[in-house]
Amino acid sequence: MAQLSDDCFAFNGPLLPIGEAENLIAQRIAPVDGRETVGLRAALGRVLVGDIIAPVNVPPFDNSAVDGYAVRGDDLAFDGEKRLCIVDRVTAGHAAQHNVGAGEAIRIFTGAPMPAGADTVFMQEDCRLDGDCVVVPAGLRRGANRRLAGEDMRAGTIALPAGRRLAAQHIALAAALGLTKLDVRRRVRVALFSTGDEIVEPGSALPRAALYDSNRYLLAGLIGRFDAALTDLGILSDDPKVLTRALAAAAADHDLVLTSGGVSAGEADHVRSAVESIGRLVFWRLAVKPGRPVAMGVIPGADGHGAAFIGLPGNPVAAFVTFVRVVRPLLLRLSGALPEPLIAMPARAAFSYKKRQGRREYVRAVLRRAADGIVEAHKFEQDGAGVLTSLTETDGLVELDEDVTHIEPGATVGFLSYASLIG
């Protein structure tokens, strides 16, 4: 595991702003080593190691964008209507037998190659047949309804850059270029634990004072979106020895060790001290609500390099918010992906809210379109960091920056949809 050296973070202050945590991750975390070559379908979700240079033009030849009549641009200068003789017919996948001469047209269909001599296509809806001829209207410009070879992608240019996380559309472009295999980085290995004496596995009996584990399911689902190789290592008790042993073992063969719970300042919170006893803590509190206790550190791995460690808060909503803001950029960096900034979309606040300056806050909200057509964000009433239904019953998070102190109804706020956050 070769991504974190022991001295990679400088920050020692008590409450780290999110932006600084993100900068540290961007500057100091290196992508994992290792690559493999995979088929197109298997490449979905993986990260490209190198640039892909287009070996061919897309489209490969000039062709018609519509069903209609291919003509010469030189025949377009007229007023009223013009009658052109149809000399051939060409469908997609075939070539015309004739050239288009002066005063002539060739019946053509979408995707068919442009006949020699023709550079413009009239849409069939704009034309009228008259025996063996077609009557076309004036006013079409030269080149209309024709797609040029290479206008989508020119041979020799970068089709997909190194670091691109391959979604369906990127795989489609690789296929359009005729490629069958892609070089991708190896998957990031993530070890996942829940912690807490009160946490039990769903399906087992629920003793008094116990709680079913939801965080591991939340976090496993989120990690899955980054196509990491996940090892689910279950639930650890609030026991320093158990924690230390398990975290050290996980660091040996993972790039990232992720826990939830046990990182705040309570007497039963031993995760931080466990990390400090075997590695180094970089920060353990973020200026964010919900989610303040979130620890990041390095645990030495087997080969002298460090595995990254992130301890998320135990409250599920806090775990979600800090995953998005800390684990997401870290996973992107480790996987060699280009940064994918989260851009909040504007919405109109339908609520008032007071907050402390200097802290980023996230308000769970439902979107509704108001009578005047503007999209409004409605705050979910129960806003406790442990209220899981505040995530299941809403559409996303209103993000309130550090310098904001209050929001009144009607203010424009930034909204991050869950779809954008967990993609």
Ligand code: AMP
């Ligand atoms: P902690 O950060 O350990 O103090 O936990 C904060 C709150 O989150 C406590 O109420 C815990 O019971 C709860 N919690 C911790 N881990 C989990 C988990 N895996 N699933 C659901 N709730 C949890």
Ligand code: MG
């Ligand atoms: Mg706990």
